[in-house]
Amino acid sequence: MATLTPTKNASLPSQIREFFYKEEVPYGPALVRIVMPLVLLVPTLQRWPFVRELYSADGSPAPLWETFGHPGMLPELPGSVAVAAYCAMIFFLIASSVGWFTRLSLVASLVLYTFFTMTDALGTVTKYTVIASHVLLLLSLSRCGAIWSVDAWLAGIRRNSWPGEPSVNWPQSAIWPRRLLQILIGVTYLGAAITKMHTPAFFGGDQLIFWMLSNWNFSNPVGEYLTLLPTLLVLFAYIAIIWEVLFLFLCWRGWGRVAMLSLGVTFHLMTTLILGLYIFPMVTITVYLSFVNEQDVARFARLGRRLRRRLRSAKPVAAPIVSRFRVPEWARLPAPAAFGLGLLGVIALGVQVEYLSDPYGLRRSEGPYALQEIDSDLVREMLKPADALREQDKFYAMDIGTTQVGGFLVDHRREFTQGERAIVEISLNTPHEDLWVECNLHDAENRTVDRVGQVVPREFSRAYANYTFTTAIEPGEYYIVLKSSGQEITRRKLVLHPVRVSAVAN
Amino acid sequence: MKRWLSTLAIGCYLSALAFGIFSHSMYYKNTSHPAMYYIVWDMFCGWSAHDSRLHVIGEGESGKFYQLAPGPWGELEPFGDLGRRHYDTFLQFGHRYAQSTLAHTQHEPMRQIYMVEECWPKKFNMPEWLWNQRYDEPKDIKKYYHVYRVAAPDGTTLQSQPSWHTVQALASVSKNPRLQADVKRNQPFYALDPRNNSYRSIALEGVENRVGQSPEGSPLAN
Numbered sequence: 001m002a003t004l005t006p007t008k009n010a011s012l013p014s015q016i017r018e019f020f021y022k023e024e025v026p027y028g029p030a031l032v033r034i035v036m037p038l039v040l041l042v043p044t045l046q047r048w049p050f051v052r053e054l055y056s057a058d059g060s061p062a063p064l065w066e067t068f069g070h071p072g073m074l075p076e077l078p079g080s081v082a083v084a085a086y087c088a089m090i091f092f093l094i095a096s097s098v099g100w101f102t103r104l105s106l107v108a109s110l111v112l113y114t115f116f117t118m119t120d121a122l123g124t125v126t127k128y129t130v131i132a133s134h135v136l137l138l139l140s141l142s143r144c145g146a147i148w149s150v151d152a153w154l155a156g157i158r159r160n161s162w163p164g165e166p167s168v169n170w171p172q173s174a175i176w177p178r179r180l181l182q183i184l185i186g187v188t189y190l191g192a193a194i195t196k197m198h199t200p201a202f203f204g205g206d207q208l209i210f211w212m213l214s215n216w217n218f219s220n221p222v223g224e225y226l227t228l229l230p231t232l233l234v235l236f237a238y239i240a241i242i243w244e245v246l247f248l249f250l251c252w253r254g255w256g257r258v259a260m261l262s263l264g265v266t267f268h269l270m271t272t273l274i275l276g277l278y279i280f281p282m283v284t285i286t287v288y289l290s291f292v293n294e295q296d297v298a299r300f301a302r303l304g305r306r307l308r309r310r311l312r313s314a315k316p317v318a319a320p321i322v323s324r325f326r327v328p329e330w331a332r333l334p335a336p337a338a339f340g341l342g343l344l345g346v347i348a349l350g351v352q353v354e355y356l357s358d359p360y361g362l363r364r365s366e367g368p369y370a371l372q373e374i375d376s377d378l379v380r381e382m383l384k385p386a387d388a389l390r391e392q393d394k395f396y397a398m399d400i401g402t403t404q405v406g407g408f409l410v411d412h413r414r415e416f417t418q419g420e421r422a423i424v425e426i427s428l429n430t431p432h433e434d435l436w437v438e439c440n441l442h443d444a445e446n447r448t449v450d451r452v453g454q455v456v457p458r459e460f461s462r463a464y465a466n467y468t469f470t471t472a473i474e475p476g477e478y479y480i481v482l483k484s485s486g487q488e489i490t491r492r493k494l495v496l497h498p499v500r501v502s503a504v505a506n
Numbered sequence: 507m508k509r510w511l512s513t514l515a516i517g518c519y520l521s522a523l524a525f526g527i528f529s530h531s532m533y534y535k536n537t538s539h540p541a542m543y544y545i546v547w548d549m550f551c552g553w554s555a556h557d558s559r560l561h562v563i564g565e566g567e568s569g570k571f572y573q574l575a576p577g578p579w580g581e582l583e584p585f586g587d588l589g590r591r592h593y594d595t596f597l598q599f600g601h602r603y604a605q606s607t608l609a610h611t612q613h614e615p616m617r618q619i620y621m622v623e624e625c626w627p628k629k630f631n632m633p634e635w636l637w638n639q640r641y642d643e644p645k646d647i648k649k650y651y652h653v654y655r656v657a658a659p660d661g662t663t664l665q666s667q668p669s670w671h672t673v674q675a676l677a678s679v680s681k682n683p684r685l686q687a688d689v690k691r692n693q694p695f696y697a698l699d700p701r702n703n704s705y706r707s708i709a710l711e712g713v714e715n716r717v718g719q720s721p722e723g724s725p726l727a728n
Binding site for chain 1: 509512515516519520523526527530531537538539540542543544546547548549553554555556557561563564569570571572573574577578579582584585586587588590591593594598599602603605606607610611612613620622624626627628629631632633636639640641642643646648650651652653670671673674675677678679681682
């Protein structure tokens with residue numbers, strides 16, 4: 001935080017210089033370097049059994065460049081070459097995380113990761129892979145391998161046993177890669193906010209409801225439940241966009257930094273609960289580690305030292321074993337040779353395992369797989385001319401209440417008193433044509449007491465009808481009946497109670 | 507020298523991010539090149555009221571029908587429990603799954619390949635416990651099937667239609683009798699070439715964005 005407290009009379013250029021070129025120990029970038037590749041390894045390893053199918057000409061790749069109308073922009077690799085390159089990418093990601101030949105590993109990870117993600121626009125490339133590519137690029141420009149890495153250990157930094165100790169000479173470097181990581185995440189949020197501004201229906205709440213009901217990601221029961229509380233969704237929509245716009249401007253210091261990062265973590269954890277997202281929040285929260293500065297590390301180090309002093313009485317077990325461990329002289333290799341051999345070993349092992357796993361079953365003793373036959377009646381049902389949309393499928397729901405917040409009823413009621421006004425909320429599935437919708441009041445014998453009709457234009461996703469239950473309507477059971485094109489869509493039973501007449505003294 | 511290089515790197519990077527924001531907010535060249543995907547942050551999106559799944563079916567010369575996607579070896583479920591092919595919202599790669607499956611299996615000669623959408627209102631995605639809280643009536647789900655594309659065994663497109671969602675949007679407009687009369691009266695003698703990609707993409711984009719075809723931006727995914 002002190003990094004952003006330039007002297008009062010400093011000129012703008014000197015403030016900018018301070019902002020980008022202040023020298024500090026690269027704790028933040030190092031943390032991002034350690035965690036981000038591990039996060040990326042989760043989806044990467046999940047896709048490993050499908051490398052040939054997803055990323056090679058021997059399968060069904062779906063290149064991003066084709067969706068943008070640039071066929072042939074990058075090559076589609078032969079099957080085994082794709083497998084070998086993918087294995088190399090896994091090796092480089094691991095090497096980046098542990099900081100072994102850090103810059104080389106990060107650059108190789110960047111190139112391979114970006115290429116493979118771009119090769120599959122359906123099941124791999126998403127905005128979190130894009131953020132990850134940016135992060136790998138910025139890390140490769142930083143000196144994130146200068147600490148907490150194999151490179152640092154090999155260079156003798158292992159003598160620096162505890163961060164924040166003033167006697168220790170930790171390597172410092174210009175802060176600008178960390179600044180660019182921070183700006184990246186802020187700009188990402190700003191772009192996301194602009195998308196929402198482009199989509200007025202986002203604030204209406206209907207699209208959020210349908211998003212919660214899309215089985216597009218992992219299971220999201222909390223999100224599904226929230227479809228019962230659309231007013232909350234509208235409120236969240238406004239909070240989210242305000243936070244997204246403010247993040248870039250307030251995330252730098254003081255309470256703004258604490259508030260923006262806390263809201264960010266909450267927001268991303270909410271996306272796990274309500275949308276079923278896992279990797280996306282992990283990637284973005286990992287980028288938040290770039291906000292860790294020297295003061296934060298010193299604070300944690302003090303805490304750690306205190307803990308260490310408390311635990312000092314415990315007999316050390318691991319340390320002597322570690323210190324006694326020595327690589328045998330005959331097995332010692334120069335680091336570049338060990339790195340190269342490790343890379344080749346991973347590639348050779350990966351290619352061999354993939355060959356033995358025979359993903360298409362071409363080398364099975366019974367020969368290649370046979371196609372699975374489909375019931376011809378089902379196929380005929382699929383291939384016949386499409387059915388017209390049923391009238392009831394043009395409607396999402398009908399609710400009755402008295403109070404609206406954010407355009408949605410917040411009290412779903414079935415009992416009313418004479419004199420009260422009921423609001424009937426009709427939600428529609430778009431697209432639909434211009435509709436004549438009736439919301440009629442029927443009595444217990446299903447006789448029409450009142451007819452209320454209205455045109456619902458095609459661009460409307462909600463319509464309302466108001467009923468004032470005057471004393472002219474007898475107390476008793478009634479139904480609100482929703483009709484469209486003369487067909488009954490649904491009905492809701494309600495009970496009307498008599499109005500209480502208080503005695504007036506004379 | 508090092509400082510100059512650093513300044514150059516900072517300048518280039520910030521310029522790229524700024525151009526991405528400008529391009530995105532002003533719709534200026536935001537889809538002009540794959541690189542734009544890396545600087546345009548169009549997350550969220552509009553989600554339609556209907557869900558859809560994709561079926562890729564091969565018709566053999568014997569008249570039997572076969573499943574061409576997923577292949578007999580299974581399929582990646584990249585972001586949840588949904589197969590990869592279902593994320594092909596605009597059916598740009600359907601022929602590729604079919605070709606790959608045919609290339610790696612034993613089968614009779616194929617006559618045609620059908621790519622069929624299966625759609626239904628998303629309200630039916632509610633689990634039973636939630637449905638019972640929300641609605642008085644039982645679930646009465648109807649699946650709508652729509653032949654999206656027909657291809658020859660070599661992948662050549664024989665017949666292609668807009669998506670089911672787009673067809674519904676167009677149908678909602680075309681039910682207007684005045685509009686129908688205008689269309690009939692003003693049909694051009696020379697039809698535009700429907701294979702012209704730029705014409706087709708403009709027409710579809712205009713309709714689908716307006717009605718909220720899913721997703722409007724890029725998926726967040728997992």
